[in-house]
Amino acid sequence: MNPVELVLSPRLRVTPFEARVREQGIKSYTVYNRMVLPVNYTDTLDEYQHLCANVQVWDVAAERQVEVVGPDALELVELITPRHIAPCEVGQCVYAPLADQDGLVVNDPIILRLAQDRFWISIADSDVLLWVKGIAYGRGMEVKVFEPDVSPLAVQGPKADDLMADLLGEHVRDIRFFRFIETNIAGTDVVLARSGWSGQGGFEIYLQNSADGLALWDAVWAAGQKYQVRAGSPNLIERLETGLKSYGSDMTHDDHVLECGFERYMHLDKPAAYMARESVQALQQQGVKKRLCHLMVPGNPLPGLRERWPVLENGSVVGFASSCAYSPKHEANLLFAMLSVNVAKPGTSLELEVSGNRCDAIVKDDRWKS
Amino acid sequence: MNPVELVLSPRLRVTPFEARVREQGIKSYTVYNRMVLPVNYTDTLDEYQHLCANVQVWDVAAERQVEVVGPDALELVELITPRHIAPCEVGQCVYAPLADQDGLVVNDPIILRLAQDRFWISIADSDVLLWVKGIAYGRGMEVKVFEPDVSPLAVQGPKADDLMADLLGEHVRDIRFFRFIETNIAGTDVVLARSGWSGQGGFEIYLQNSADGLALWDAVWAAGQKYQVRAGSPNLIERLETGLKSYGSDMTHDDHVLECGFERYMHLDKPAAYMARESVQALQQQGVKKRLCHLMVPGNPLPGLRERWPVLENGSVVGFASSCAYSPKHEANLLFAMLSVNVAKPGTSLELEVSGNRCDAIVKDDRWKS
Numbered sequence: 001m002n003p004v005e006l007v008l009s010p011r012l013r014v015t016p017f018e019a020r021v022r023e024q025g026i027k028s029y030t031v032y033n034r035m036v037l038p039v040n041y042t043d044t045l046d047e048y049q050h051l052c053a054n055v056q057v058w059d060v061a062a063e064r065q066v067e068v069v070g071p072d073a074l075e076l077v078e079l080i081t082p083r084h085i086a087p088c089e090v091g092q093c094v095y096a097p098l099a100d101q102d103g104l105v106v107n108d109p110i111i112l113r114l115a116q117d118r119f120w121i122s123i124a125d126s127d128v129l130l131w132v133k134g135i136a137y138g139r140g141m142e143v144k145v146f147e148p149d150v151s152p153l154a155v156q157g158p159k160a161d162d163l164m165a166d167l168l169g170e171h172v173r174d175i176r177f178f179r180f181i182e183t184n185i186a187g188t189d190v191v192l193a194r195s196g197w198s199g200q201g202g203f204e205i206y207l208q209n210s211a212d213g214l215a216l217w218d219a220v221w222a223a224g225q226k227y228q229v230r231a232g233s234p235n236l237i238e239r240l241e242t243g244l245k246s247y248g249s250d251m252t253h254d255d256h257v258l259e260c261g262f263e264r265y266m267h268l269d270k271p272a273a274y275m276a277r278e279s280v281q282a283l284q285q286q287g288v289k290k291r292l293c294h295l296m297v298p299g300n301p302l303p304g305l306r307e308r309w310p311v312l313e314n315g316s317v318v319g320f321a322s323s324c325a326y327s328p329k330h331e332a333n334l335l336f337a338m339l340s341v342n343v344a345k346p347g348t349s350l351e352l353e354v355s356g357n358r359c360d361a362i363v364k365d366d367r368w369k370s
Numbered sequence: 371m372n373p374v375e376l377v378l379s380p381r382l383r384v385t386p387f388e389a390r391v392r393e394q395g396i397k398s399y400t401v402y403n404r405m406v407l408p409v410n411y412t413d414t415l416d417e418y419q420h421l422c423a424n425v426q427v428w429d430v431a432a433e434r435q436v437e438v439v440g441p442d443a444l445e446l447v448e449l450i451t452p453r454h455i456a457p458c459e460v461g462q463c464v465y466a467p468l469a470d471q472d473g474l475v476v477n478d479p480i481i482l483r484l485a486q487d488r489f490w491i492s493i494a495d496s497d498v499l500l501w502v503k504g505i506a507y508g509r510g511m512e513v514k515v516f517e518p519d520v521s522p523l524a525v526q527g528p529k530a531d532d533l534m535a536d537l538l539g540e541h542v543r544d545i546r547f548f549r550f551i552e553t554n555i556a557g558t559d560v561v562l563a564r565s566g567w568s569g570q571g572g573f574e575i576y577l578q579n580s581a582d583g584l585a586l587w588d589a590v591w592a593a594g595q596k597y598q599v600r601a602g603s604p605n606l607i608e609r610l611e612t613g614l615k616s617y618g619s620d621m622t623h624d625d626h627v628l629e630c631g632f633e634r635y636m637h638l639d640k641p642a643a644y645m646a647r648e649s650v651q652a653l654q655q656q657g658v659k660k661r662l663c664h665l666m667v668p669g670n671p672l673p674g675l676r677e678r679w680p681v682l683e684n685g686s687v688v689g690f691a692s693s694c695a696y697s698p699k700h701e702a703n704l705l706f707a708m709l710s711v712n713v714a715k716p717g718t719s720l721e722l723e724v725s726g727n728r729c730d731a732i733v734k735d736d737r738w739k740s
Binding site: 003004006008009010012014022028029030031034039100101106125126127128130131132133134135136137138139140147246247248249304305306307308322323 | 372373374375376377378379380381382384392396397398399400401404409410470471476495496497498499500501502503504505506507508509510517616617618619623645674675676677678692693
């Protein structure tokens with residue numbers, strides 16, 4: 001496939017960091033929540049190697065927030081997820097799949113609890129804002145739902161702690177995983193969370209005023225100079241190795257919340273009401289028919305994945321692969337694939353079809369072991 | 371600005387026509403409803419000239435449908451728009467702005483009435499599906515809301531009637547504006563509407579089975595050979611000349627439905643309940659503060675618009691321009707701009723600021739006259 005250009009218009013929303021992203025020589029973008037999301041400055045392998053050894057600054061403003069605030073905020077947030085939210089403390093974040101009354105996945109955000117009655121739903125790529133507004137309106141709930149002017153800037157990599165300690169003080173090292181503090185960088189108020197879309201450690205800095213975006217970037221950038229900081233982005237190789245699924249690719253609104261490997265992030269018997277409960281109970285009785293799996297293909301790197309690739313057992317299609325990257329660590333191609341439950345067992349030998357050619361594939365557990 | 375590449379992944383959904391779009395040498399894309407939307411095969415001016423003289427086939431699958439069907443379908447569709455929907459007949463389409471309980475615009479779709487209790491909302495770029503599902507759930511309405519496998523292929527240009535008459539028979543010439551028939555092309559059932567995102571006339575063919583996308587394209591393409599058919603797309607120059615606004619650029623979820631020039635498409639006193647009624651009445655009493663206008667800038671073609679450009683009166687910002695193209699017909703730059711009501715009058719002289727430079731601008735009526 002020849003490369004195609006992305007035509008930028010105001011409809012593909014500008015981020016507060018875009019001028020710096022341009023200055024760092026961005027080569028390619030994707031679009032995420034109707035906003036641009038940088039992909040490559042050099043190439044995926046080079047950026048992967050740098051990320052795993054150093055520290056990077058990522059413009060992830062496209063991870064938009066949906067703010068839910070008011071007396072019914074907790075009730076509403078409980079309603080949209082099978083995860084029990086009440087135990088989440090102020091200052092804590094939780095990963096929580098969202099599901100509708102048919103159990104279909106709507107998104108898989110991080111939810112930040114800013115106050116007893118105030119949440120940010122930090123979303124993957126779907127308009128959660130409109131869905132939650134619709135539910136709140138339909139049920140007449142006493143709550144305000146809106147998209148605040150909040151844009152995350154991620155600092156990721158093994159030297160992220162050193163960078164942030166230089167910038168803000170040693171106390172940032174004590175922020176626990178999926179906890180956040182409110183602080184100030186370069187004169188602008190931010191929420192600083194230990195989180196991020198990689199397994200290399202680091203922080204997400206939630207900018208709360210777009211006009212201060214370049215000042216925030218510049219402060220982080222200056223502190224990063226002694227750590228060979230570079231501009232980066234969520235990295236395909238790293239996310240496959242770490243096992244991070246992408247909503248819209250690996251699971252979509254066609255998939256049931258029981259099929260996507262969310263077990264650790266759900267409390268199906270939670271006391272609070274949630275929309276998907278009946279559907280979940282019905283499917284538990286019937287048993288799920290497919291499951292999101294890890295799949296490994298030894299050999300040379302596979303080409304870029306545009307359309308889902310069929311996965312076969314004895315010549316019959318048993319599922320589709322939705323993400324793929326060649327892993328230097330495993331010296332093999334890593335894939336995520338939605339597979340029939342009867343083959344969704346680590347160790348199962350299957351075939352993958354790429355442009356008419358078939359190659360051997362093996363189901364792995366979620367740590368890429370069998 | 372250097373061009374940037376769009377990284378294609380399954381998250382940016384494939385269209386049923388994509389293989390043909392590639393074969394025709396697509397050079398650039400945008401992303402619309404989380405699906406790719408072709409932009410340029412050659413360049414905007416060349417494609418504009420061809421469109422205005424001949425006929426083009428457009429992959430507009432990204433205009434997704436939200437199907438609303440069931441006993442409460444009409445009540446639900448009435449609820450989300452200030453347009454009176456009950457008078458819309460089966461076989462008719464209407465352009466209808468959608469607005470929430472705060473009067474904020476959610477989308478500006480074409481609504482097709484397929485049966486008394488069955489509608490397709492053919493959407494611009496926002497997840498209407500999730501919003502409508504949320505409202506229906508919250509109110510416990512007896513209705514099914516889903517995205518069917520329906521992808522429009524547009525046939526646009528002055529020779530569109532000749533092409534379609536050759537393909538289907540002379541009766542297609544009798545289809546009135548914004549009316550549709552159900553028919554079959556190349557063995558696949560389609561809805562054929564006289565509509566489309568240009569002022570050059572033509573049809574939109576709603577494919578109802580993705581697997582038949584290439585067969586449909588090929589049939590239209592073959593019939594178009596004697597009319598110099600080319601692959602095309604919604605054209606920036608043509609849409610400015612015709613006055614077609616784009617949701618997400620020219621009006622967004624930050625704008626009130628009374629501010630966007632929808633007067634002809636709303637019945638604010640309609641008998642059916644609609645969410646925006648109270649907000650509309652309140653703002654009618656207060657008076658709107660801004661209005662979407664047509665703005666003309668004489669002189670040489672302006673550069674591409676990435677971020678909205680400020681519009682000034684006596685040095686003070688009075689609004690922002692959101693779309694711009696140089697019109698060969700008017701020999702001037704045409705823009706859409708959201709402006710303070712006090713300057714939103716045809717004939718008003720203003721200034722436009724582009725990259726620090728100011729140029730003269732004049733407000734025009736919606737036919738580019740003053």
